[in-house]
Structure formats: structure tokens, C-alpha cells
Amino acid sequence: SKTPVGFIGLGNMGSPMAKNLIKNGYPVIATDAFPESCKELLDLGAQVVDSPAQVAERADRIITMLPSSPNVIEVYTGPNGILKKVKKGTLLVDSSTIDPAVAKEMAVAAEKMGAVYMDAPVSGGVGAASLAKLTFMVGGVEQEYHAAQELLTCMGANAVYCGQVGTGQAAKICNNMLLAIGMIGTAETMNLGIRLGLDPKLLSKVLNMSSGRCWSSDTYNPVPGVMDGVPSANNYQGGFGTTLMAKDLGLAQNTASDTKTAVPLGSLAHQIYRVMCSRGYANKDFSSVFQFLREEEGQ
Numbered sequence: 560s561k562t563p564v565g566f567i568g569l570g571n572m573g574s575p576m577a578k579n580l581i582k583n584g585y586p587v588i589a590t591d592a593f594p595e596s597c598k599e600l601l602d603l604g605a606q607v608v609d610s611p612a613q614v615a616e617r618a619d620r621i622i623t624m625l626p627s628s629p630n631v632i633e634v635y636t637g638p639n640g641i642l643k644k645v646k647k648g649t650l651l652v653d654s655s656t657i658d659p660a661v662a663k664e665m666a667v668a669a670e671k672m673g674a675v676y677m678d679a680p681v682s683g684g685v686g687a688a689s690l691a692k693l694t695f696m697v698g699g700v701e702q703e704y705h706a707a708q709e710l711l712t713c714m715g716a717n718a719v720y721c722g723q724v725g726t727g728q729a730a731k732i733c734n735n736m737l738l739a740i741g742m743i744g745t746a747e748t749m750n751l752g753i754r755l756g757l758d759p760k761l762l763s764k765v766l767n768m769s770s771g772r773c774w775s776s777d778t779y780n781p782v783p784g785v786m787d788g789v790p791s792a793n794n795y796q797g798g799f800g801t802t803l804m805a806k807d808l809g810l811a812q813n814t815a816s817d818t819k820t821a822v823p824l825g826s827l828a829h830q831i832y833r834v835m836c837s838r839g840y841a842n843k844d845f846s847s848v849f850q851f852l853r854e855e856e857g858q
């Protein structure tokens with residue numbers, strides 16, 4: 560039988576990812592800062608424990624799926640953190656989107672304890688997480704990649720080895736900067752079309768067979784009524800929170816400053832998502848930028 564896998568962070572993404580490990584026959588040992596988040600997994604037979612340290616005592620492969628850098632630092636190096644109890648040789652895979660520099664720090668801290676850390680952030684929304692169709696971008700020691708891949712393929716359709724630790728995060732931050740720009744562009748385009756008297760379903764059909772097509776238009780359309788099964792069809796509940804997108808754009812800005820790289824549209828997208836956070840959109844899906852733009856016009 561398969562050895563247990565630890566899973567820390569059972570939120571919008573972590574919960575369906577952990578379910579797919581259970582589906583593939585892995586016993587899961589789970590924990591979350593909000594124990595209610597583990598309820599569904601408990602019902603599916605996962606063992607739920609109180610802290611990351613307790614997960615580390617019981618599993619030699621651990622996946623973390625947390626909101627941002629401070630949560631990852633806490634879960635790895637905090638007083639009840641993984642590294643307090645980690646066993647030698649344990650494989651630690653962080654799928655959260657965080658600062659590449661923090662990923663490197665975590666790798667050094669893990670190595671001191673005889674454990675191996677890899678960054679493996681994901682692309683794909685909650686839908687892709689449920690269907691095991693995520694894309695993983697993996698950074699770390701290549702010889703360890705195989706052991707991680709075995710688990711990643713249970714949760715995703717693609718895993719790409721990007722290089723040394725932190726490079727998975729770098730790839731992810733670049734992807735999300737483009738995603739944010741594309742989402743805002745799709746939202747303002749759809750709104751203009753609506754103002755010009757076009758039916759939004761028809762306009763998205765035209766875009767999706769034309770050169771304006773993108774993921775935000777054909778898979779995750781921000782306009783209510785255009786697609787089923789996406790956050791815009793459900794009052795922007797669930798999905799990928801605006802706070803998380805603002806965080807990722809902040810990471811992109813930091814890395815752009817460090818490397819003296821011009822990212823004008825990434826910078827504007829960051830400002831737009833930050834303003835949304837302070838105007839009541841923080842916990843809505845990031846496609847609610849469509850609603851935000853409509854309200855900005857006084858609609």
C-alpha cells in the first residue's frame with residue numbers, strides 16, 4: 560500500500576487537490592488553520608491533525624497549499640511548523656504562489672534538517688484542481704523531481720521542471736501577471752461591446768474564434784451569463800480571490816524592480832487589483848474586475 564502524504568492548507572485549491580490524492584489511493588494526513596476546512600477530507604477518510612509539526616511526524620512527503628509567503632514561513636519554520644519535527648529525507652513540495660526568494664530560504668532551512676524542498680506552484684483554477692488538470696511549475700534539485708512527479712501527476716495534467724529552487728515561482732509569477740492583464744483586458748472589452756449593443760454571449764463567441772481569444776475569454780469569462788460553472792455565473796464566489804491576484808502582481812512588481820525590468824501593464828494591473836481589494840472585492844474571484852469596471856462607470 561502507498562505511504563501517507565501530508566497536506567497542509569485545505570482551501571479552494573488544496574481541498575480538491577488532496578481529494579485527488581485520496582482517489583489515487585494515497586492515505587492523506589491533513590491540517591489547516593481553520594479545522595472546518597478539513598471536514599470534507601475527513602469524511603473521505605483523511606486523518607486530520609492539529610499542526611504542521613504533527614503532519615511532519617507522520618508523513619515523509621508533504622504538500623503545502625497556502626495563501627502567501629508569510630503563511631508558508633509560519634507553516635515551515637513557525638513554533639508548530641513542519642521543520643520542528645521533519646524526518647530526514649522528507650520531500651516537501653510547496654504549491655502556494657510565493658516570493659521566489661522565500662522559496663529559496665525555505666529550501667535552505669529544509670536542507671539544514673536533512674529534508675528536501677521544492678517549489679511547485681500551479682496554474683489552472685478550482686475547476687482544473689477538481690479534474691486533476693493543473694499545470695505544475697517545479698523548481699528544485701532535479702534528482703528529487705521524480706519523487707514529486709509521482710504525486711503531482713495525481714493532481715495535474717502537466718508538470719514542467721523549470722530549474723533550481725525558486726524557478727517554479729518565477730514561471731508562475733510571470734503567468735499570473737499575463738493572466739491579470741488578460742482578465743482586465745477581457746473585462747473592459749466585453750463591457751465596451753455590451754455598450755455598443757452586442758450580446759455578450761455573441762461577442763465572446765466572436766472573440767473565441769478570433770485573435771482576441773484568451774483563457775479569460777474562452778474558459779473563465781468574467782461576464783455573468785456567458786458561461787456556466789465559472790465564478791461569474793455564481794456572483795464571483797469561490798475561484799481565485801482578488802486578494803491573491805493582488806498578491807501575485809505585487810510579487811511580479813518586486814521581482815521586476817530587483818531586475819530593473821519594465822512591466823508597465825503589470826504595474827497598472829497591480830494598482831487595479833489593489834484598489835478592488837479596498838472597495839469590497841477582496842474575497843470575490845478576480846474576474847469580478849468586470850463588475851468593478853461597471854461600478855466605476857456608475858452602473
Ligand code: NAD
Nearest residue numbers: 568569570571572591592625626630655656684685798799
Ligand atoms: P485559500 O485562501 O482558499 O486557501 C488557503 C488555505 O490555507 C486556507 O484554508 C487557510 O485556512 C489555510 N492556511 C492559511 N494559513 C495557514 C497556516 N498557518 N496553517 C495552516 N493552514 C493555513 O487559497 P487558494 O485559493 O486555495 O490558493 C492557495 C494558493 O494557490 C495561493 O498561493 C494562490 O495564489 C495559489 N493559486 C490559487 C488558484 C485559484 O484559482 N484559487 C490558482 C492557482 C494558484
